[in-house]
Amino acid sequence: MIADRDLIHPLRTDESTGEPYLQLPAPYAHIVLTPQRLSDAAASVKHMNDPRVYMFITGPPLPYLEEHALAWIRTCTEESESALAQLCAGARFVDGCPVRVIRDISNSSIADAPLIGDCGFGRHGFGEMAKTRPVEAKQLEEANMARKTGDPGITWTIGGK
Template sequence: MPLCFNSTTKEPYLRLAAPHSHIIITPHRSDPIADGIPARIEILNHPAVYMCLEGPPYPHLQEHAESWCNGKRDEMQEVVESLVCEFQEPSRNGEKARIFDKCPFTCIREVTEESSDGDPLTDVFIGDIGLVRYSFYEFRSGSDERQAARDRNNAIPGGDENIVWQFGDYLAPSHHGRGIMTGVIRSVIHDWAVPRMNVRDIRASAFVGNQGSLKVFLKNNFEETCTLEDWAPVSESRGGGTRSIVVVKWRGMN
């Protein structure tokens, strides 16, 4: 589906295709309640979620959530403002759409009320999706090799098809098993990453045994590239030690 704009709230957003058209992906919002901070804290303290993530901190506290949301909102502010201008002052016919270096659509929300024109009026936060430059899991955490690879990747100018990207995501356990995250990944790739960031290379990873997460990516034309044994460090709050991860790579539009 095309990029959407809420004429009531002036918020750009992505909307999933049917049968999940009640799910939207928005930027962060300035009001903590509207941004979903209480729901975010609850989700990230649920064992079905935090045990599948290397981060963020667990237990996840109010200050953790506020710091993350404030940082992401500030980081994406210029992109969001540019998109609002696009909608309010449509480009001349034939003018090429601007290419961005960030994905501002990070907050997964379930719409609970719409206007007569179809604008989302109320919604609830149910998860998070991030598309950022790749961490190069093939190299050990904290190694010089990983840092050098990240530095090279980060130095590539935005919009260059040689940038390597990665997904990170989580969803409220109440919404697992419905195909929602599969649709979220598809929407971010097709409706934003490819046309507005010129993304061509995407990776992701999941702990060995997290079949639900792997299936989401395989359904979106990713393929397994390797399994890294005892590779990812686990925080003491999550039990400590290391866990094995599976790395997947996107094969392109299908």
């Protein structure tokens, strides 16, 4: 359980699990963002093997297997826990995202809400440039990663690196 709620505002804490979450405002109050859960693996495999999803993403293997999902969840969990720990320690800025999984609580509690998407936030790695301009991409990534946490010049990305 998180001791000082002011340190993680606007995040809230689910009373039944102690898990942090961010609830969207109306008219989307039925949507919350939470950390990854190991129990999300089956839904992740289903979504990542759906052609309506995989045709728009690059990187994950196809077919996407449970072992891939579990590895991804562990990576995301480490990043989320680190960001949350920094917030709880009083950090004003953090490099990670403590909540990234999109869930619909229309018909369930937060603890039982199904995964319907993922929206991770992180520093941009300029990977889209790597094939055509690898030297420039590497320089941009290194410069972006070297910026101090909180620097307004950091380039961020949603859903990728």
